[in-house]
Amino acid sequence: MAKTIIVSNRLPVKISQENGKYNYMPSEGGLATGLGSIYKDGDNIWIGWPGLAVSKADHQKEITKKLKTESMKPVFLTNTEIEEFYEGFSNETLWPNFHYFNQYIVFDDDMWRAYQKVNRKFARAIAEVLEPEDTIWVHDYQLLLLPEMLREFAPKASIGFFLHIPFPSYESFRLLPWRRELLEGMLGADFLGFHTYDDMRHFLSSVNRLAGLGNSNGMINVDNRKVMVDALPMGIDYDKYAESAAAKETLEREARYRESIGAQKLILSIDRLDYSKGIPQRLKAFELFLEQNPDYREKVSLLMVVVPSRDQVGKYKELKEEIDLLVGRINGNYSRLNWTPIHYFYRSFPLNALSAFYRMAEVAMVTPMRDGMNLVCKEFIASKLDKKGVLILSEMAGASKELSDAILINPNDMGELVNAIKTALTMPVKKQMANMISMQRSLQRYNIHHWVNLFMERLHHIKHEQKALETQ
């Protein structure tokens, strides 16, 4: 029977090594929960990198055996591949280009070759388990070449691709010397999904200008094969966050945290360490807010969580130093014995702790310079069981297209950011609740399960149409 193969750079598991033993922790990421019901079913499987370098053959065997029991198949990367494919081409070339940080791009042919080589490695791993009629769902910018590689040896397979980060405008994308190959790689899919209409439009424009292919309502004709493109904004597992916000452990944590932090209002900021997230800009806006509004000092604190990420990449290391300096400066200038302006954590937290933070915060500041979607703002909303709280959201986050009841800001406009903090802190409860209820309704409906079903439906629909055409 035909099966479904999920492919992403990282497997939905965190593996760590302690005293020569491997520990396995299931990932709590949105994708892992959303696809859980698919990849654990029957012969279905998830293929990806286990997230660490494993060179010894017997260790690779041990990990492969263990993961098999969880319907996963690892693709092992060497240290050089991690450096050149993951940290390099994926995160020093594609990531800055797709997020409009073009001054950060590293153009390096060796990295490009590593990217091709690793995409090929993934293709081979898939080939080992692939049957002609299987469905393959490829995820994200690390694997843009994979759909075409798969198409070569499995012309009948249903191949879907979803991009989790923005697709840049043609003017940004054309800077990449490998733009044509990247597009052709993606066009190997039958169905391509993007978070927003704008991402999809940018992709279609590049396809038109670089590959000379037009489209009719998102349908592209590639070598007599139909490729469909659409915008499908990813949702969250709404019930999981709402339930966690009501859990006993969360409430206990909230009481403990509140006791140590005091009664002041809280503005929440949670991100992975990334320059696309606008963390220094947010800190500067908070600093300016305190400077311009002395009566708010000692009455409001910023609770800032930065989750370590890609810390071997130069720009991420620099960003970490910049954040440390800014937090030090602001706390140094404004702290009182009974009040800390910024509670800063450079670490990750378990779900119950995050839920406690979401519950405690009057305001969440989600102000990326650019973000494919952003799920933190959705998690904040789902956790607000009393419907009180205000979201300040960047127009540059994909989520802003759905969450128009948030306070929408341009993260480059410092004045607007500062005003938004004041507006949020003084918003009447009635208005807070009206906005929250409307956003909750939409997120409850367009949740992660809805997104997965819609993607699969579209993929099967286009495949069905292709088959009908072939038999005509």
Ligand code: F6P
């Ligand atoms: O936002 C894109 C993305 O790939 C997410 O899917 C993922 O959670 C995040 O970046 C972290 O990526 P990495 O694998 O580099 O830690």
